[in-house]
Amino acid sequence: MFDKFREECAVMGVYGHPEAANMVYLGLYALQHRGQESSGIVSSDGKILISHRQMGLVADVFKEDVIKRLEGPSAIGHNRYSTTGQSHLRNAQPFVVEYSQGPIAIAHNGNLVNAQVLREELETSGSIFQSTSDTEVIIHLIATSKESSLMGRVVEALSRVRGAYSLLFITLDRMIAARDPMGFRPLVLGKFKAGKNRDGFVVASETCALDLIEADYVREVEPGEIITFGPKGMESLRPFPAAPHAKCIFEYIYFSRPDSNLYGRSVYQVRKELGRQLARENGVPADLVTPVPDSGVPAAIGYAEESGLPLEFGLIRNHYVGRTFIEPQQSIRHFGVKIKLNAQRAVLQGKRVVVVDDSIVRGTTSRKIVRMLRDAGAKEVHMRISSPPTISPCYYGIDTPTRSELIASSSSVEEIRKFVDADSLAYLSHDGMYVFVKGKTEGFCDACFSGNYPVHFEDEGHTRQLHLFDALQQR
DSSP: OOOOOOEEEEEEEEESOTTHHHHHHHHHHHTGGGOOSEEEEEEEOSSOEEEEEEESOHHHHOOHHHHHHSOSSEEEEEEEEESSSOOOGGGOSSEEEEETTEEEEEEEEEEETTHHHHHHHHHHTTOOOSOSOTHHHHHHHHHHOOOSSHHHHHHHHHHHOOEEEEEEEEOSSOEEEEEOTTOOSOOEEEEEOSSTTTTOEEEESSHHHHHHTTEEEEEEOOTTOEEEEETTEEEEEOOSOOOOOOEETHIIIIISOTTSEETTEEHHHHHHHHHHHHHHHHOOOOSEEEEOTTTTHHHHHHHHHHHTOOBOOOEEEOTTOOSOOOOOSSOOTTHHHHTTEEEOHHHHTTOEEEEEESOOSSSHHHHHHHHHHHHTTOSEEEEEESSOOOOSOOSSSOOOOOGGGOGGGTSOHHHHHHHHTOSEEEEOOTTGGGGGGTTOOTTEEOHHHHOOOSSOOOOBTTBOOOOSOGGGGGO
16 A cells, blocks of 8 residues: 655755765755655766665764765755655665666655556556655656657656656766746755856755855746756756646745745745734734744744844753653653753743744644743743644645644634633734735645645545646646
8 A cells, every 4th residue: 555655855966066975965964954764865977876875864874985985976865754654764765776778866855646546557557666655656657658768758757747846866977857837845956156166056955055065046946847967068948838836835934944045035034024924913912022943933033023022032942852762751741842942930930921933733732832831930821823724734745744633624723722721822814924925825835724725636545636737648
């Protein structure tokens, strides 16, 4: 049975640099927030593809001896965090395969909503899958294509998939980048600064990866665009019919690093503006504003600036907590949250506190945070959320639970307030979420907040009904 993965991931690729794998390693390090389960790099020296992938964080997966082994002037890399299904090395990317035209590797950020249907079709035709990731479907579509050229095979394969993809491919002599026609997931193009590597290119999930390796941002890879980097330089192709854009709004609210520029805007500045709008809509008498670190910090700054309240860090985050820890046998209340956050009594004692966070998912963490603030002496706790209620799961590559697990899908704001035990609770309005683009909602996907899915499908057994992308079948 195929496990439906909704994957938060990072992709990073370098072409035309003598230390390509090292540059990819550094880029993946900058993109660690997009995936912490596994990491991998595939390089090409022009004769073979050299691969290393492993479970764990980037710094643990790649040591100096590994990077030295990944020779060649081109490389692609991937950080993965699966949100459903089992965690296995076989699902770590980039995937490498050998087919009739030679070796090819792929790295994917996003989620294909018709992967199960395509997988069953391919298996019926004799394809054998090694992983449970939807990314492998793309590889099989390329391998089984009747097109004679690699680009023809890539175009044919991508014309059949539905959903979100930001992709990198590498072969012996080229690198290919592709973004789905609706542009769900981000993908940016960079170029190394003038010098001996002036012909080198970079493609990454976010601009913060370019900053670390001192590459210049050029532009986004456009929705529906396929870019080839090879002996002839960079070539761009737009083989698909134009589709309405559906750039993920949640990248601004939470997922992207605040020092990245996304869709032409500073993520940090957008989050501050969302906080300002939150204060305009839902101000409350209080003594101070405190963020839930780290995701709530820019919005809390904006809220404090707009409301005229002092910003204090009433919650301090332990940045050195790994993904696992040993809980003592003797119960410590709220242990899972307390090991990551600690409330400062000296800041909170006797104060009316506005605590700002980016979202509430299940509500259990927010409940524990409110209790921590009260235990530290806060007189009142007013929770403010810099996004609308999360009512629907994401099918395009962001980690969200099932609808039944999302507290806002079945509970009113007042019911949620009672559950988290706050004195008041308020969310940013849907219209307020678009204040940074002057209220223009076109071009964004906000399905997690609205339930309006740009690519619709129904899942009854293995039946999918898909819209908007049907024109791709007629190319």
